Amino acid sequence: MEKRNWCLPLFWLGLGLLGLVLISSIFWGGRSAIGIERKIETSVQSELNSKGFDQITAKAKGQSVHLTGIVPSDTQKEQISQLARAALGPGGVVSGGVTRVRSDLQVGRIVSPYIWGASVERNDVTLSGYVPSEEVRSKIVTAAKSFGWGNINDTMELGIGLENEAQWTDFTLFALAQLEGLKPGEVSIVDSHLSINGAAQSNAKVDEISSVITKLSSPFTANSTVVGPYNWVAEKRGDEIRLSGLAPDEESKRAILRAVTQNFNGKIIDEMGIGGEYGWARTALVALPHFVNFESGQLSYSDKTFYISGKSPDSVYNFLSDDMSTRSGGFGVQYDIDVAAPDLEELDGIDLNENGENLVGICQDAFALIMDFNQLYFETGRADISRRSGTTLDKLVAVAKRCRDFSIKIEGHTDNLGSRGLNLALSNQRAQAVADYLVQRGLPQDSISSIGYGADRPAASNATPEGRAQNRRIEFLVTSEETR
Structure with a gap:
């Protein structure tokens, strides 16, 4: 039997294995x-x-x-x-x-806290705050475009400071999606907390936002102050008031316009339509004469409730809340008011921030100057403070709060018309009315006192109308003694 020659096959097998090793080394080895x-x-x-x-x-x-x-x-x-x-x-x-x-x-900047935001107004979107990369910026802008908004104003900047870029990006896109259906609307993220506010075009949108934010998982949290669709809105910005939404009928619309026109000298933009429910317009007419004196804000009606927000002088807010509490017609009223500080231009050169013994004299001078340049009005023959006195009251409250550590005595005076007894009683009641107002606005009751002197201490002759007008006055006495 002839022997098989194994040398040649083994040679080719070895050569193949060597080639395989070389190929593996080239493509998969450490030096590949x-x-x-x-x-x-x-x-x-x-x-x-x-x-x-x-x-x-x-x-x-x-x-x-x-x-x-x-x-x-x-x-x-x-x-x-x-x-x-x-x-x-x-x-x-x-x-x-x-x-x-x-x-x-x-x-880019190192950012802490890490802030991002987006807002919608009149169908235009503004994107602000920080993004971790141009790729994320592109994702956010693309998402904004997908919602069909008009102009997209991208003011976002690059910023470093995120622990998990992917999670933050998903959270930001989630926040942006909540803006759909809000006009106006705003979302803001501070680190891992989302705030949503605005006006929803449907009550279903309000419920939807409330539902989805409760399902967020750690570390992300959120809160919403979104309100439902307004039936009617009055919005004040500077010297302009815009009226929109639905008035119940033409008569109500005319009454609303008349209330604004009679109390406001600026530009009035009427965008009101006709429709919606009846019954609320009379209450709106109670609020409007006060609201037009806000520096800025919004008065709106929706779902049996009036919503009043903005920046207002203290007296305007006080008179408004008084009237709405007694004449709200059974409707709910919600306030979100930022009280505006009064302009104390009369006190130029007086430093109410000074401390020490000199402050008593400074407070006395401040009250005197306020009363020299302003007037407190009362209803004729009565002790009720007229609402024409609002600006003066705001200034007096501001000074009194700075001087609250001292005793403030309020003195009432009249002219000599009428009996002495009636004048004493009236002056005392008017001084007490001013004292009550200061206490109502937050001054400590034990530092405020009042007294009426009638016509016993005239400041001018009662022989002339001008002199009698000067004698009908309120004065303030500031001392460091305890009030009795």
Whole structure:
């Protein structure tokens, strides 16, 4: 039997195995292109992370490294490029190090707290705050466009400071989606907390927002102050009042316009339509004469409730709330008022912020100057303070609150017309009415007292109308003694 020659097959088998080893080494081994690329990317990223630059992403292609992310300065931008280049020693095909660094690093601010926001007004959207990258910016702008809003005003800046960019991006897109159906509307994120406010076009939208924010998981939280669709709105901005929504009928619409026109000298924009429910317009007419004296704000009616917000002088807010509490017609009233500080131009040169013994004299001078340049009006023959006195009352309250540590005596005076007994009683009642107002506005009751002198202490002759007018007055006496 002839022996089989195994040498040749074994030779070819060995040669094949050797080729397989060489191919594996070329394509998958540590010195292969793929192996070198993986090693470079891992080493560079590890080096950057160890130096505190974990917000930077390194991607290798061959022996070239592409860097992306945000850095706080051009100096760190160059430093990061040098770290990437030196992560595996000198570059070169033989050594397997980095041969080229392509930097797309962008310079941005380090932000804390991390703030982002978006607002919609008249179908235009403004995007503000910070984003962690241009990629995220693009996602947010693209999402905003998908909602069909008009102009998109992108004022966002690059900022560093996020722990988890992917989670934050998803949260931001969620927040942006809540703006759909709000006109106007605003969302703002501070770190991981979302605030939503605005006016919804449907009550279903209010319920939807309330529902979805309760399902947020840690670390994200949210709150909403979104209100339902308004049946009617009066909005004041500077010297302009805009009326919109639905008046019940033409008669109610004319009455609303008349109430604004009679009490407001600025521009009135009437966008009101006809429709909606009946019965609320009379209560709106109670509020409007006061509301037009706000510095800015909104008076609206929806679902059996009046919503009143804005910046108002203290006396205007006080008179408004008084009237609405007694003549609200059974409707609910909700307030969100920022009280405006009065203009104390009469007190130029007087420093009410001074401390020490001089403050008693300063307070006395301040009250005197306020009363020299302003007037307190009372209803004829009565002790009721006229609402024409609102501005004067605001100024007196402001001074009294600064001087609250002293005793403030309020003195009432009249002219000599009528009997002495009636004049004493009337002057005492008017002084007490002023004292009651100050206490009502937050002054301590034990520091306020009042007394009426009738016509016993005239400031001028009662022989002339001008003199009698000067004698009908309120004066303030400030002392450091305890009030009795």
